Amino acid sequence: MPGPILGYSSAMDADDSLEALHGVYQRWPKIDLHRHLPGAIPFDTWWRIVREKGVTLPSDDPAELRRRMSISGKHDLKTFLKCFDLVDLVYVDAETIEQLTYEVIADAARDGLIYLELRYSPTRMAASAGISTAAALEATIAGRDRALAGHDITVELIAGLSREMGVERCTAEAKVIAGYAGRGIAGIDLLGNEIDYPASWYAPIFRPLAEEGILGITIHAGESSSAQSVADAILELGATRIGHGVRAEEDPAVLALVRERGVTLEMCPTSNVQTQATADYDTHPLPRYHRDGIRVTINSDDPSISQIDLAHEYATATALMGMSPAEVQATLYTAVEAAFTAEETKERLRAHLDQFFATETA
Numbered sequence: 183m184p185g186p187i188l189g190y191s192s193a194m195d196a197d198d199s200l201e202a203l204h205g206v207y208q209r210w211p212k213i214d215l216h217r218h219l220p221g222a223i224p225f226d227t228w229w230r231i232v233r234e235k236g237v238t239l240p241s242d243d244p245a246e247l248r249r250r251m252s253i254s255g256k257h258d259l260k261t262f263l264k265c266f267d268l269v270d271l272v273y274v275d276a277e278t279i280e281q282l283t284y285e286v287i288a289d290a291a292r293d294g295l296i297y298l299e300l301r302y303s304p305t306r307m308a309a310s311a312g313i314s315t316a317a318a319l320e321a322t323i324a325g326r327d328r329a330l331a332g333h334d335i336t337v338e339l340i341a342g343l344s345r346e347m348g349v350e351r352c353t354a355e356a357k358v359i360a361g362y363a364g365r366g367i368a369g370i371d372l373l374g375n376e377i378d379y380p381a382s383w384y385a386p387i388f389r390p391l392a393e394e395g396i397l398g399i400t401i402h403a404g405e406s407s408s409a410q411s412v413a414d415a416i417l418e419l420g421a422t423r424i425g426h427g428v429r430a431e432e433d434p435a436v437l438a439l440v441r442e443r444g445v446t447l448e449m450c451p452t453s454n455v456q457t458q459a460t461a462d463y464d465t466h467p468l469p470r471y472h473r474d475g476i477r478v479t480i481n482s483d484d485p486s487i488s489q490i491d492l493a494h495e496y497a498t499a500t501a502l503m504g505m506s507p508a509e510v511q512a513t514l515y516t517a518v519e520a521a522f523t524a525e526e527t528k529e530r531l532r533a534h535l536d537q538f539f540a541t542e543t544a
């Protein structure tokens with residue numbers, strides 16, 4: 183295992199340590215498997231585009247709009263999700279969707295991410311822009327491809343189904359998404375309100391996709407809903423990855439299932455505290471799971487809404503959750519393993535990490 187990280191001292195108090203570690207982790211190559219495109223649009227970018235496009239807004243005051251699109255304290259998941267109603271107004275046409283995809287990826291590359299999986303509901307974007315779901319998917323793929331040409335980052339796209347659309351609509355939308363498997367879309371997700379729309383309702387959509395194996399399957403579960411939702415996502419929907427999974431530990435049998443199946447949990451510390459999936463950072467199960475042989479990764483979820491970046495989440499894991507830098511480093515290799523991307527891409531990412539950690543650590 184690597185030695186101590188330069189600039190890091192375990193004797194620092196939490197705030198000093200958080201700031202110092204943020205600086206350290208900013209220099210690390212980083213991987214994010216769980217980032218929502220709408221939640222990652224920098225406010226200034228959003229503001230510039232809504233002004234350019236003449237979007238009608240509920241307020242003309244940028245400070246007020248920024249406040250309504252960000253979370254700093256603790257809220258329930260529904261309040262958190264409400265921020266997106268305002269964010270989504272920015273999608274006025276296909277060109278805007280393409281441009282925002284480009285800008286979110288450029289922003290991630292500037293933050294030192296070497297690999298990013300970006301997820302979004304193409305249906306929501308399409309509804310806002312007044313275009314078809316296929317056109318929205320094509321706009322995101324075009325934005326991704328343009329961004330990749332000019333930045334040192336690899337990006338895969340995950341199309342999500344919003345639970346609130348209902349099973350029938352989700353079934354139709356899943357068919358459109360599946361048509362882009364291998365043509366720009368790498369995975370599929372189930373998004374939105376977990377409590378009123380349980381994952382098990384959507385099993386008839388996901389099960390055939392899991393059997394076909396054409397898209398990676400990750401399901402939001404165990405965030406506001408119980409451990410059982412995690413078991414349902416794995417057993418009924420065929421998920422190999424779970425978005426969050428914080429509450430899996432409420433049932434030891436579910437935790438055992440996650441471990442035995444090698445399911446990867448995409449955990450997002452700040453978002454998980456903000457939505458009260460866990461009471462606070464020191465109750466978050468990330469370090470426990472990691473030490474218990476569960477495959478965990480550290481992700482940002484909605485960095486602009488939560489007002490964080492990925493380096494902040496790595497720093498939080500160390501300063502406030504007690505994970506050593508070596509343990510954070512291990513989660514990066516877990517993320518490579520679990521990525522919805524080609525094996526040669528994984529080998530390249532591992533080589534990038536190996537090379538960085540060979541020189542960064544003593």
Ligand SMILES: [Zn+2]
Pocket residue numbers: 216218402425483
């Ligand atoms: Zn999420």
